[in-house]
Amino acid sequence: MGIKEAVIYLDNQFNTYYAGQTINGRIEYVFDSPKKVRGIHVKFKGEAHTEWRESKEQQSSDGKTxxxxxVHTGNEEYFQISYYLLGSNTGNEIEVPAGKQVYSFTCALPPVLPSSFEGEFGYVRYTVKVTLDRPWKFDQETKMAFTVINALDLNLNPSYREPIRMQLEKTFCCFCCASPPMSxxxxxxxxxxxPGQVIPLSVDIENKSNVQLHLVKLFLRKVVTYRATSPSTATKKCKEVVLTVQEGPAPAGSTKHWDMRLEIPPIPPSNLVNCSIIDLDYDLKxxxxVSGMHMNLKERKYVTIGTVPLAGAPPSAPPAPAPAPAPAPASPGQPAVLPLGPGEIAQPNGPPAGDAAGGWLLPGAGPAAPHQALYPTLSxxxxxxxxxxxRTIQDRGDGPHTRVAGAAGFAPFYPTYAAVQPPPLPQ
Known part of the structure; x- marks a missing residue:
């Protein structure tokens, strides 16, 4: 006997917000009998955590190794907002009637937050947890994670408009004689x-050498540095291939030209601004x-992943703070997505229809992005x-009776711009 159902709903279909926006939501309980509680409590939290294990040799008392x-760990908290939706931690018991009960909540996010990030050895994560505070019994907690995006406008730094160029050249020696170069x-x-854009790559080969170039491999890599503060200061650097393309061969004495494309998947923006225990960069490698016993040619250049694509002209002023999400018009077959006002109870949203590319796109259904006022023509x-x-969003602060939303785990949502492609390569 107890809670038959406890579900948290937020006011946009992606559970995604920009730093500085306001979250509105509600929790819906279904009780199979009246319940006595001290209160119902909501807590919003934003934090970063790193953790990994390293094997360490040490000598025991009998001289054996x-x-x-x-275990190395690091923690960083960005904000914590909590209050009671019903009752208090010091008040008298309240009886909650059986059946469906709905309680609304709201939270204004701080204007400066790092973007959500999930990695192998750490995360930047934002959660909301609603607790049924029961006297003399285990508290019953319902928890879910949501995405926060720190807008990275590529138009605000002229260096992001600079082209990328990698030039590699090598001569190969055979019996003390050097061949002409491979370029x-x-x-x-x-x-x-x-994300959603394509990196167009022009590859030109001039192989004057007597060595065959088997393949040209191009990688977009995620470079993450995790930092720990306990039991001592430590770092762990990981390089992970996000996607790769390749072409070849270019035989000895030949010239080749290839046009290659790297379509960027939904990934977090570079830098993780304001997070001091996780650094995130991307590079193009x-x-x-080449054939034989010769060393392969290698090179890499950093590339920046943003949340606002390059527009025709840079803005004259930095972005204004993001407004609260606006009401979304209903599409055929879909309910309207409405922010919750004081005392209002919205109806639950069903999952939106998927588009052909696997994303969700309803007019106005996403969060109001900070750049929309600056670039009105941007899609x-x-x-x-x-x-x-x-793997899980449970952490050390959760109790034994915490219900986590989503059995398959949490993955952040990121804005993608397949309709806005970068400028073409110069001819």
Missing amino acids: ENTDE VDIQAPVSGYC VECV MPVYKESTYTA
């Missing part, structure tokens, strides 16, 4: 992109695989789910 695992020239039009982003999923 033993391997032990040392590889790779270009991309700009160095700043957004090239590897030219609305499509919010898509990242492939990087949290």
